[in-house]
Amino acid sequence: MNNSLWLQTAYKKKPFPPLDKDVTCDVCIIGGGLSGIANAYFLAKEGIDVILLEKDTLLSGATGNSTGKLTVQHDLVYADLIKQFGHDHAKLYYDVNRKAMDFGRSFAEGDELRSADSVLFSQSRYGTEQLKAEKQAYDVLGIPGQLGRSSELPLKTDATLTILNETQIHPVRFGQHLAELAVKAGARIFEQTDVQLMDLKKRLLYTANKHEIQFRNLILCTHYPIEALRGLQILKLSVNRSYIASAPANMPLQGQYISVDKPKRSVRTVHIDGKTHFLLSGEAHVAGMEKETHIHYERLSTELKDIYQLEPFNYRWSAQDPSTPDLIPYAGAISTSMPYVFISTGYRKWGLTNSIASARIISDQIVGRENKAIALYAPDRTGFGSFLLQALRNTGLVLKEFTGGHITRTDSPICTHMGCRTRWNEADQTWDCPCHGSRFRNDGSVLEGPATKPLDLS
Template structure:
C-alpha cells in the first residue's frame, strides 16, 4: 500500500530556512543550484577565500539530491566496456578514477566535519536474472574491469547467496558507499556558512546577462553580479547557450521504500528490462529497503502511478513487503556519450561553468563536478578537465546517432502535442484529475483537485512550446521534449523552463 502523495525518505529531515534574495548584490562567484554539485563547488571556493553566494530556486536540498537512491559509486551500470570502445582505455580509466576520488572526498569530508549522514561502505553489484544477452554484457564488463584494474569482477555465486531469487550472472565493484544525501549536504552547508558564504532560497534565476561581471536576474526582481557563475541546476536554465537542450535525454525513474525483516548487505542493480535498483538503510535497529526502477522518458507516460505499483509488486513478491513508508521519483539527464558535461559552458563564456548530465549517478559525479569547477575557477590543475569538458567536439558515430534520435523524438513530441485533439472539457474532469481540455476554443491544461477546485493554465511549455502532459502520480504537468515540470497551478518545479505556465480563465 502506497501513501497517496509522493514523499522522499531523504526529505524527512528538517532544515533551517533562509531568506530569499531581497536586494541587488555582488559576489566573486555566484553558484546557481544548491544540490550536491553546487554545494560542493560553493564550499570548495569558500575554503579558497572566494566570496560566494549560493542561490536556490526552491528549498535547499529539495532538488535532485533529495530524490536519489543515494548510492555513491563508480559502478554506473554497463558503462566501462562502452567507454573503452568509444573513448579509449585511458579515458575510461580516468572516468573510474574521478569517481573513486569522489568517494574518498566524501569519506574525508564526513570525518573532517563530523557529519552524521549514515555513511556505510557496501559492495555494488550488477546482475541479470532473465536475459542471456544481458549476461553477456556483464561478461564484457568483467573484462573491462580487468583491463582498468577495477577491484571487482564476477560475483555470480556470491549474489546467488544474497538475493532471494536466482541470477544468471553478476558483477561486483568492491568497497563503494551509500549515505543520507540531505544530512550530508546539511553538514557541508554548515561549514560553508561558517566560512562566510551566503545562501538564498526560494530565489529562481531566470537569465544571465553575459559581461564583466555577469548579471543574474531573478524572479524576486533583484540581481546578482559576479565575475564567475556556476550553473548547477540539474538541467541548465540557460541551456540555449551551447544548445544543451539538444545534447541530452531526460528520464524519470521511481522508488518505493519500506521497512523489511530481512535484506542483504550490498547495493544491487539489474541490467535487464525493466531494471531494478536495490539498497537499504539502517534506522533504529531496523532496515528500510528501497526498490527503484521503471525508467521512461520524461513526460511520455501519464499513468505514472503504475510505475510505483510495479515496484510495489516486485517488493511484495520477493521481499514480502505489503506496506510502504515512502515513494518518490527522480529526473536524470543523459548525455550523448554518457559522460557528464562539467566545466566551461562554452568557449566564448570562459567564466560561466556548467555541471549537468550525470546519467543517474549524481552523488559521485556531483562531487566530481563541484571540485573540478572550483579548480577551474581558481586556476588549479585538474586531470579530469578534458574528459568532462562540455565543449568537447569530437563526436563519435554513436554520439551523432544519439543526437539525431534525441532531437527526432523531440520533434515528434512537439508535432504530436499540436495535432492531438482535446476530447475533454473542464466539466468532464473527475476529482484529482488533470487533462488537456478544450476550453473556450483553445487547448488548456486543467486540473480538478480533491476538493473540486479547478486550475486552468496554458498547455505550452514555456521553454520551447511543446505541449505538456499530465503526470497522475506526481500531480504535475511534464514536458515530453526537454523535461520541464510544473505544478497544477503552472508554477515551475524543475527546468529548463524558468517561467510558469500562464493562468487561464
C-alpha cells in the same frame, strides 16, 4: 505530490534566508543540489567569494530524489568507456569518481553514510556475457571487481560482479552537512531565490524579487542548464524519469544491487534513526511521455510484496536524470566564447559521485589548478558522431511534440520554456514537458527547469 524518504527524514534545520538585496560575488552558483553545494564548498575553501542561489529549498530536486548510492560502479559503463575513449580516459573517469567517494567518506557522520558492496547481477545468458565483458574492463583498468554467482537477494542470479566496500548515503543529510561546511568556509547560501533573467554579457542576474547579482563567474547546477542553448547542450541531453518505492524492512542488506537485464531494477536498504527501509527502483521512461505513471509504482509495489515479502510501500518518489550521448557528464565552461559561464549536468543517474567530481573539475578551472579530467568532462568536447545523432533525435522529438502536442492535447497547458504541450503525470501530480524535461506542480509553479516561469492554468 509523492514524498521522498530522504526529504521526509532530513535533518531539522533552520532554512537559509531568501536574497533580499543586490549583491556582488566572485562566483555565483544557481542550483542547491549536491552539485551546487559541492562547488560552493570547494571554492569557499579556496577563499573565493561564493553565493549559491536555490529557487526552492536545498536538495529538494535530483539529489533528494536519488537512490543514495555513492559508488564507482555506474552500471555497465567501463567496457563502453574503453571503446569510446580508450584506456586512459576510462581510468580517469574511474579515478575522479573514486576520489569523490573518498571525499564523501572524509566528512560524513552517523547515518549519513555507511559501507556497502556494490553488485551488478544478471539473470540471463546475455546479461552474464555483459558482466564478463565488464569484468575484463575492470581488470584492464585495475578496478577490484569479483565475479560470482549468488547474492543475498531472494532472486535467482546467473552471475554477479561485485566491488567491495563501496558506500551508500542519506543524500539529503549528507548534503545538508556539506552545506554547513560550505557556510563555515565562507559561502553565502540563499533559498527561495528564483533567478528569472540573465544578462551574461554584463554578468548580471535578476531575481523574481527584482534583486541583482553581479558576478565574475557563473556556475549553472540546475540539472538542465537554463542557458544550454548557447552551447547546444540542449540538443545533446536526453531526459529520463525513473521510480522508487520504499517499504519498512527488518534486515539491512549488505550490498546495493543493480540488474543488468530487463526490467531494470536497483535494490538497497537504508538504516535511518534506528529503522531499516528497503528501496526498490526502476521503471524508466523518457520524461513527459507518459500520463498513467501510477502503473510504475504499482509494479514496484507488487514486486515488494511478491518477491521480497514486504508490506506496501510507505514512501514513493520519482527521479529525473539528463544523460549525455557518450556517458560522460558535462562539467566546465559552456563555450569558448563565454569561458566564465560553467555548467554541470548529464550525470546519467550517477549524480552523487559525479556531482562531487564535476564540482572539483569546475572549481579547479576557476582557481587555475590543473585537473586532468577537465578535457574529458568539457561541455564543448567534439569529435563524437553520437552527438549529431542525439541532436537529431532530440530535435525531432521537440518538433514532433511541439506540433503534435498542440493538436492532440489542446487541454494541456503550454510549457513556458519553448512552447511544447505538457502532459499530466497522474502519479506524481505534476505537469511534465516531454521536450526538455521541465516539470510543474499542480498549481503551475516550476518544479524543475529549464523552464523558469509558471504555467498559465487559466
